Amino acid sequence: MLTAIYTAVGELVGEGADRISFPVIAERAGVNPTTLYRRWDDVNALLEEVAVAALTRDGESLPDTGSLEQDLTQWANIIARDITRPERVRYLRAMVSARVDIVSGCPVTETRREQASKMVHRARERGEATPTVPQILDHVIAPLYHHVVFALPVDHEYARRLVHDVLTMAR
Amino acid sequence: MLTAIYTAVGELVGEGADRISFPVIAERAGVNPTTLYRRWDDVNALLEEVAVAALTRDGESLPDTGSLEQDLTQWANIIARDITRPERVRYLRAMVSARVDIVSGCPVTETRREQASKMVHRARERGEATPTVPQILDHVIAPLYHHVVFALPVDHEYARRLVHDVLTMAR
């Protein structure tokens, strides 16, 4: 039931459907539109819920190369590759369009923060000088997302450059 | 006529109207919905047009304090104050939801790039070591927008910190 709905939304978003409404989703999921109207306030709420679920489902293994620069570069590339996938871009846009109060404290940001924290912690234990976790989020993650959202190019070279930049802040 | 439409859109967006459609805009503007249907492909197109107009209308004077750090800090604060205004946030979201090909090469980004370029140029003429223009966009503008989009706090201290960070990249 719920998974059918999530799947339907995922398919529609992936297909780039321009018309995503409760009736449309309901038909695809094989449920009654009323169910959706009763469970979610509006389409955006559902869309955002699915987006969060999709974006936080990380099968991503965290790099552990023995060097923070390597770790961050691989990590940035993984993220770059991930968020530039067409359906992810759509999800991102959906999230941005969603209501503010729901987006704040969204699990996506938290996941990234934890991952960054882990890599930094390992690096510091190795005695490396590192930037802070907020710095990594601000200067690697933010630019990546920014580029995606504004349809600017995101490639390996760009990711590499961001990591290089943030490492100049290491203390 | 056209200004009435733009004004209507501006009001509706500012009020946080959840229901922004051609009929609604038309009534507010005192025009016939048909006019809107004929002139714009869809609501997003109109919304995005107004957004660009509003975001690029810069009465913002570019700081010129004699120091890049001061300039960037003031500039970042101006932008931070500007983009955290409720209607600006809405416009941002509208723009992001708009079609990709329209967003890319959007005037807003260009304006920021030119402004950054101007300040960097002046600083270099003074003999200051400066970060590059892309670095400023990536590490000051991107994080600011990122925070706004994800409803994270954007205050003076944050802006100051971003500028401080980017200046460590000066060469």
Place this chain on the structure above:
DNA sequence: CAGCAAAAGCAGTGATCTTTGCTTTAGCCA
């Protein structure tokens, strides 16, 4: 002033959405 073309208004139609009261099904516990 007359005429012409572009733009705006009008009204009607069909499609889609949204909501609501009521019925039916499904799951759970005594």
Place this chain on the structure above:
DNA sequence: TGGCTAAAGCAAAGATCACTGCTTTTGCTG
């Protein structure tokens, strides 16, 4: 097994939206 409750389905009504052919206004030009 029987009943109770929450969730899902159904159907109908009202609202809104999207579009279109036609008329009216506007503004310009000869």
